[in-house]
Every structure is written in structure tokens, then in C-alpha cells.
Amino acid sequence: MSNTLSALASSSEEVQELPALNFLGPPGTYSHQAAFDVFGDSVRYVAKQTITSVFESLSPELPFGIIPQENSTNGSVIETYNLLRCESAGRDSFVRGDTNLSIKHSLVVRENVKIEDIEHVFSHEQALGQCKAFLQGRLPRASLVPTDSTASAARALLNAPSESFDPFKSAAICSTVVTSLFPGLEVLHTGIQDGESNMTRFYIVSYGADARVPWQTPPIDQKRALIRLLPDRDSLAWDFSRAIKALNIPISRIDRRPSLSSATFHDVYFLEVFAEGGEEGDVTWFDRVNQAVEKLRQEGLEFTVLGIW
Numbered sequence: 001m002s003n004t005l006s007a008l009a010s011s012s013e014e015v016q017e018l019p020a021l022n023f024l025g026p027p028g029t030y031s032h033q034a035a036f037d038v039f040g041d042s043v044r045y046v047a048k049q050t051i052t053s054v055f056e057s058l059s060p061e062l063p064f065g066i067i068p069q070e071n072s073t074n075g076s077v078i079e080t081y082n083l084l085r086c087e088s089a090g091r092d093s094f095v096r097g098d099t100n101l102s103i104k105h106s107l108v109v110r111e112n113v114k115i116e117d118i119e120h121v122f123s124h125e126q127a128l129g130q131c132k133a134f135l136q137g138r139l140p141r142a143s144l145v146p147t148d149s150t151a152s153a154a155r156a157l158l159n160a161p162s163e164s165f166d167p168f169k170s171a172a173i174c175s176t177v178v179t180s181l182f183p184g185l186e187v188l189h190t191g192i193q194d195g196e197s198n199m200t201r202f203y204i205v206s207y208g209a210d211a212r213v214p215w216q217t218p219p220i221d222q223k224r225a226l227i228r229l230l231p232d233r234d235s236l237a238w239d240f241s242r243a244i245k246a247l248n249i250p251i252s253r254i255d256r257r258p259s260l261s262s263a264t265f266h267d268v269y270f271l272e273v274f275a276e277g278g279e280e281g282d283v284t285w286f287d288r289v290n291q292a293v294e295k296l297r298q299e300g301l302e303f304t305v306l307g308i309w
């Protein structure tokens, strides 16, 4: 896996012709690995610095992307839901599928750094949140520093020492893959995530609802859709069951973020719906979702379909 990821980080002419897929870089992030599992060598991988820039860079030239959506230990990825609040979601960019990756974190240091030397631990805030027990048990006094990604935290350890940063007193939490991509780093501990199973789910996103997704290993037929709902009143005075009754379709999860309006306690809701038992019958999943949201329209509720897959 690591060799393949590093090969993909280089850009041959053949690769230049493949459809581009934005991922949270640098190479070696979990987003990169999750993308590689489903797209293999069918896309050109374009590393972006943040989850926000993965999403905001979607365009006819950079039509595909992958963004983390939730983790089984640490919960929803807030940056992703904040992006899904924007007007461009459901107008220009759409969710086209999802994929899961089992996440095994390692504590990585610059060669020869010992655990007793570590004063600072760098990583993406999701990874820091997924390793709480290890950090409290083994590095209770270390300061925890959030970074744009797990691999960028590891790569930063190779920087020269400066007044504000000492790589010889620092560690990163990331995948072991990173040590083969960035020589000079070594693994101190593996499997440091809390709990036995730690899984992150990612959304595959595209520019335009119809762009053909270049799956190499397509996920099994998923029959899901994501609907963004915007109540007209403040969320404390709003009866959510109105929307659930109107939709009348199985709902697997509801997420909620403050809306982008300036009204106090005005929240936006994200409802992920699914076809029970993969059922279809005479009506396609696409039509079923559209019929369900038509009921929301009849109720006078404001909504946007962010993706049907």
C-alpha cells in the first residue's frame, strides 16, 4: 500500500489525463488511503491542505473529492458538516457515495526520539480525539496541537528546530504508512486508538450531480441520500417531527449545525435516509427520494437534496 501511495504522489503524463480527485494531503493521510481503496489508479490524486479546500476546489477541472464524515469513536467531522451548509452544496457539488476505512493510529517521532522526550503531540483533531486514553495514560503532560491532517503533522516533524517548535520534543499521531513516505521518521507505538474498532466513514463528492464517478472498486449498492433541512423558525421552537412525518422514509442519522443565517439558535439539519433492505420495487431509489422530498415541499419546508446514491 505505501509504495503504491508514493507512486501515486508522483505525476506521469498518463496520470495527468485521468479525472482528478481532491483529497486531504499530504500523501499518507487516511483520506488518501480511503480514496485509494475505491479509486486505485483510476484517478489523478490532487493533495489539498484542508478538508475545506478539498470541497471548495471542486470544479469542472477537479471534479471529484473525498471528505471524512464521521468516526465511530469521535463522532461527526464538524468541518465537513460546516461545508455542507454552504449554498454550493446541492447546487454545484453533491455527495455521490460513501466508504469506510478502519483507522489504526501510531505514535510517530523523528528517529531516536524517546517517549520520555515528548512534550507536544501534533495531529488532526479527529485523531487526537480518537487516542484520548493512550494520551492520558502515556503522555498526560504533553500539549495536544491540532493540525490540518495526520500526515501533515508527521511531515512537520522533519522541519528544522525553531523558537516555536522542537521536533525532538514532539510526536505525531498518524498512519504507519507515513514513515515509508517521509524517511527520517519512526513508529514508537502502534494501535494507540481507543477501543477495538475505530472506523471512519468518508463521503465521495463530485462537481455536478451527474459526473460519472470513476470507481475502481465500487461500493456495494448503497441507496442513501442526504437532505439538508432549514427550519423557518429558531430551532428551539420548531417541531422536528413535522419533517420526519412528511418524509416518511427510513432515516439513519440526523446531524445539526448552526445555520449560516444570523438568527440565534437557527440550525440547519442533515438527514441521511436509506432504502430499508435495499428495497426498490417499481419505483427507483432516485424517484423514491424525490417523492419523499416533494412532501417536504408541500409542508412548506425549505430543503436541499445534497446527494442521492
Ligand SMILES: O=C(O)C(=O)C[C@]1(C(=O)O)C=C[C@@H](O)C=C1
Binding pocket: 024, 028, 029, 030, 031, 032, 068, 071, 077, 103, 124, 126, 127, 148, 149, 150, 151, 200
Ligand atoms: O488527517 C487525516 O489523515 C485525514 O484523512 C482526516 C481524518 C478525519 O478528519 O477524520 C480522517 C480519518 C481519521 O479519522 C483521522 C483524520
